[in-house]
Structure formats: C-alpha cells, structure tokens
Amino acid sequence: MILSKDEAICLILGMSKNGEVSSPTKLNKLLARLNLYFIPIDFSFSLNKFGSFSVDLSSLQANDYYGVSPYSYMGRSVNKFILKPKGQELFTETIKPKIDKILTDEEFNSLKETIQYLSSLSVTEISDNEHKKLLVDIDDRFKLKQKINENFVELSDLYQQISKLPENKIAEIRLKALVEYCYYLIKYLKEKRFKHLSEEEYDFDAHMFDYYFLYNISQVIPFLNKQISEKEKDAIAINKFYQYFVNSVKEEYPFSIDNQNLKELIV
Amino acid sequence: MGIVKNTYAFDDSSILKLCTVNIPNSFQIFFQKRILTERNYNKLKSLIDKLIKYDYPKFRFVPSENLEDNIMKVANQILEGYNIQMLGNVFKVEIIDQLIEFNGQIRKEFSEIVKDEEIYGIKQTFESNLKELSKEDNMPQDDDLKIIAGYYKYGCDGNKYLITEDEHFWGYSELILKNFNIYVVKEWECHTLNV
Numbered sequence: 001m002i003l004s005k006d007e008a009i010c011l012i013l014g015m016s017k018n019g020e021v022s023s024p025t026k027l028n029k030l031l032a033r034l035n036l037y038f039i040p041i042d043f044s045f046s047l048n049k050f051g052s053f054s055v056d057l058s059s060l061q062a063n064d065y066y067g068v069s070p071y072s073y074m075g076r077s078v079n080k081f082i083l084k085p086k087g088q089e090l091f092t093e094t095i096k097p098k099i100d101k102i103l104t105d106e107e108f109n110s111l112k113e114t115i116q117y118l119s120s121l122s123v124t125e126i127s128d129n130e131h132k133k134l135l136v137d138i139d140d141r142f143k144l145k146q147k148i149n150e151n152f153v154e155l156s157d158l159y160q161q162i163s164k165l166p167e168n169k170i171a172e173i174r175l176k177a178l179v180e181y182c183y184y185l186i187k188y189l190k191e192k193r194f195k196h197l198s199e200e201e202y203d204f205d206a207h208m209f210d211y212y213f214l215y216n217i218s219q220v221i222p223f224l225n226k227q228i229s230e231k232e233k234d235a236i237a238i239n240k241f242y243q244y245f246v247n248s249v250k251e252e253y254p255f256s257i258d259n260q261n262l263k264e265l266i267v
Numbered sequence: 268m269g270i271v272k273n274t275y276a277f278d279d280s281s282i283l284k285l286c287t288v289n290i291p292n293s294f295q296i297f298f299q300k301r302i303l304t305e306r307n308y309n310k311l312k313s314l315i316d317k318l319i320k321y322d323y324p325k326f327r328f329v330p331s332e333n334l335e336d337n338i339m340k341v342a343n344q345i346l347e348g349y350n351i352q353m354l355g356n357v358f359k360v361e362i363i364d365q366l367i368e369f370n371g372q373i374r375k376e377f378s379e380i381v382k383d384e385e386i387y388g389i390k391q392t393f394e395s396n397l398k399e400l401s402k403e404d405n406m407p408q409d410d411d412l413k414i415i416a417g418y419y420k421y422g423c424d425g426n427k428y429l430i431t432e433d434e435h436f437w438g439y440s441e442l443i444l445k446n447f448n449i450y451v452v453k454e455w456e457c458h459t460l461n462v
Contacts, residue, residue, distance in 0.1 A: 170335055173359060173360060173363065176356040180354060184353075246357065246361075256293070257357065257361070259292060259293055261293075263293065263352075263353055266353045267353065
C-alpha cells in the first residue's frame with residue numbers, strides 16, 4: 001500500500017485548515033512529516049541545508065483534485081494549494097479506506113489535528129527540530145553512529161527470535177517479515193550507507209529515507225519487542241509499519257524490493 | 268424451447284488461484300520470470316475463458332468464511348518448490364497482499380450463491396457415509412456443508428458443477444451427486460469440462 005502523489009497531496013489538503021496550504025515549501029514540509037507517522041507516500045525526499053526536499057513538488061500543476069492559486073506575499077508571487085470537490089471525493093472514497101488499513105480512528109484523528117495545527121504555522125516553525133530529531137547535523141554524527149549500533153544489536157536479537165514464531169495468521173507472518181526487513185535494512189544502513197560518512201562534511205544530497213528509516217526503526221523496536229511475546233497480534237499496527245518500511249521506496253532507493261540488485265546489498 | 272443453462276460455482280481457494288502475482292524486481296532472480304501463478308492457474312483460466320465465451324455467469328459462495336486461511340494456503344501453494352534465498356517472509360507477505368487485493372477485485376465478477384445455515388440433515392448423511400480421506404479430518408467442515416446446502420437449494424434447470432480442490436468435496440463426489448444433485452469437479456480437471 002502506498003499513497004500516490006495526488007492522494008498524498010489531497011490527504012494533506014483534506015486535513016489542513018480550510019483545505020488549503022499556503023506555499024509549495026509548506027506543502028513539502030507537511031508531506032515530509034507523513035514519514036514520521038509511517039504513512040507511505042509516492043514522494044522521494046533528498047536532504048538540503050534546510051531539511052528534506054522533494055524535487056517532485058517544484059513543478060506541481062493544478063489538476064482535477066486541487067487548484068494552484070498565486071498570491072502576493074512580501075512583494076513576491078507565491079502559489080497556494082486548494083482542495084477541489086473532486087479532491088475531497090478522492091479523500092473520502094479512496095484515501096480514507098487506504099488509511100483505515102494502517103491507522104486506527106484515534107491515530108487518524110491525532111494525525112488530522114497535528115496536520116491542521118502545523119498547516120497554520122510558518123515553514124520554519126514546522127521544520128522545528130526535525131534535523132535534530134533525525135540526527136542529520138554534523139554535530140550529531142557520534143549520536144547517529146551510536147543509534148545505528150544500538151538498533152542493529154536490538155534487531156539482531158529480534159531477528160534470532162522470529163524462526164520460533166507461529167505462522168497461523170497473516171498478522172504473525174507479517175510480523176516476521178517486518179522484523180526480517182528491519183534487520184536487513186539497519187544492517188544496510190550500518191554496513192553500507194553510513195559506514196564511510198565523513199565526520200566533517202554535511203551529508204548533502206543524501207537520500208532522506210536513510211534518516212527517516214533510522215529514526216523510525218528506533219521508534220518501532222519497542223513495539224516489535226512487545227508484539228513478539230504477545231499472543232494476540234496488533235494486525236493494524238503491524239501492517240502500518242510493514243507498509244511504511246517496505247513500500248515507501250521504489251527502485252531509486254538502493255534498499256528496496258523494487259531494486260533488482262537488492263540481493264547484493266543483503267548477501 | 269429455451270436453452271437449459273448449467274451452473275458453475277467455484278470455492279474460494281479456486282477463485283484465489285486465478286491471481287497472477289507480480290514478482291518484485293529484487294526477487295525475479297530466483298524465478299527467472301516476472302509473474303507467478305498457482306499450478307492449476309492455466310486450467311482454471313481455461314474454464315473461466317470458456318464461461319466468458321459462451322456468456323455463462325460464474326458463481327461463488329457467500330458469506331465468505333476462512334478467507335484468511337484460504338489466502339495463506341494459496342500463498343503457500345504458489346511458493347511450493349521455490350527456494351527464496353533472501354527476505355523469504357517478506358516475499359510471502361508480498362504474495363499475500365496481492366492475493367488480498369485480487370480477492371477484493373475478483374469477487375465483484377462472480378454472482379453469489381448464499382450458503383445455507385440449515386445443515387443438520389446433510390451432516391447426518393455424511394456421518395452415516397464417512398469415508399477414509401487423506402486429510403486429517405474425514406468429516407467435511409460445517410462451512411463445507413453450508414456450501415452444499417446452499418447450492419442444493421439454489422434453483423437451476425441444468426446441471427450444477429462445483430469446482431474445488433478440497434478433498435472434503437471430491438472425496439465424497441458420488442454421495443454429493445446422488446443426494447444433492449451436484450457434480451463435484453476436481454480443480455485440476457476442470458479444463459476438461461465442456462461448457
């Protein structure tokens with residue numbers, strides 16, 4: 001499961017104040033924020049000095065689902081995005097049923113409140129401490145490596161345990177697959193991606209998913225630990241995490257099931 | 268005089284086997300192909316094509332029970348004989364997710380026969396004619412009996428065919444034909460049916 005570009009934009013607009021977002025930069029920030037909620041969207045993000053950035057948004061045109069309306073702000077023309085009735089229909093009939101498979105009603109309402117609140121803030125306010133949180137800054141390199149090592153050790157332990165898990169329900173098989181995927185993903189980040197990261201240079205043009213995945217893996221480990229010993233599995237949450245890690249990235253990201261050379265990164 | 272039309276109904280597992288699974292790029296090296304199907308796919312597809320050609324509706328039984336079990340069973344059957352050397356659990360889930368999606372789409376293409384909850388008499392017929400099957404349980408499950416009860420009640424001027432791989436049906440094909448007027452067709456022989 002993944003939200004297409006139009007679906008992801010309509011999700012953000014549908015949850016934003018008055019169904020609109022006041023600039024492409026703000027839309028970019030809000031879409032990027034969906035990663036911290038484990039929602040897979042068909043947008044690729046790279047890293048620049050100011051945070052995560054998606055080139056896909058630079059040439060966004062109005063379509064049946066949303067309009068682009070220029071307005072003047074501090075002497076320059078800025079584009080505002082507005083949800084159209086067809087976009088609202090897409091939200092209700094297509095996007096919400098997809099979201100229902102990965103979020104509970106409570107989680108969806110919390111996401112809606114957060115996006116509504118963030119959409120009323122400035123771009124700088126939205127960015128907030130995202131860099132710090134994701135350990136992107138040069139000053140945080142030590143913490144970054146420490147976090148990778150901790151996560152790798154914990155996932156190695158979890159990975160050892162999955163062969164003992166039963167496979168009587170889809171949620172049980174999916175949990176095994178999730179642990180398996182996260183283990184090889186963190187191994188890739190540790191041994192391939194971040195191994196030779198310079199201590200002095202900013203990681204310009206990095207694939208932002210390296211940082212999102214590292215952060216999100218650390219978030220999901222306590223849940224995995226708990227679920228492995230639980231008799232009744234939390235099928236919705238397991239599906240949410242699985243869909244996020246496995247389906248957020250396509251062949252342009254090395255560690256992806258759509259990359260035909262993935263085996264070389266695993267073996 | 269109008270043409271007498273036969274009825275062709277499929278059990279849930281057989282319907283799921285009509286799914287063609289797209290193999291993600293990274294796993295294609297283990298298969299040397301892009302699409303994966305269950306071993307009876309071609310036979311089932313051949314029958315479905317004949318039904319479409321002669322404008323026959325195809326049927327399934329509702330409500331659908333044991334869907335999760337059927338999906339896992341078909342996923343395992345699709346994987347049979349293959350050795351996936353990386354992310355084996357992930358690959359299985361990818362098959363499962365495609366089967367779930369396929370089930371959501373394909374069910375609209377099938378007309379429905381409602382299962383019947385009243386199975387007391389049918390159960391007795393089976394209990395007094397129990398056979399030794401290769402399955403663990405010789406007695407068909409209640410859901411199997413509900414399918415027979417519903418199909419028996421379903422009005423049809425022609426013959427009724429039930430396409431299935433379940434031994435609980437084909438193991439009792441003579442009994443089912445004699446008592447309930449339903450022809451049980453083994454899934455792997457369904458392509459030989461003349462429509």
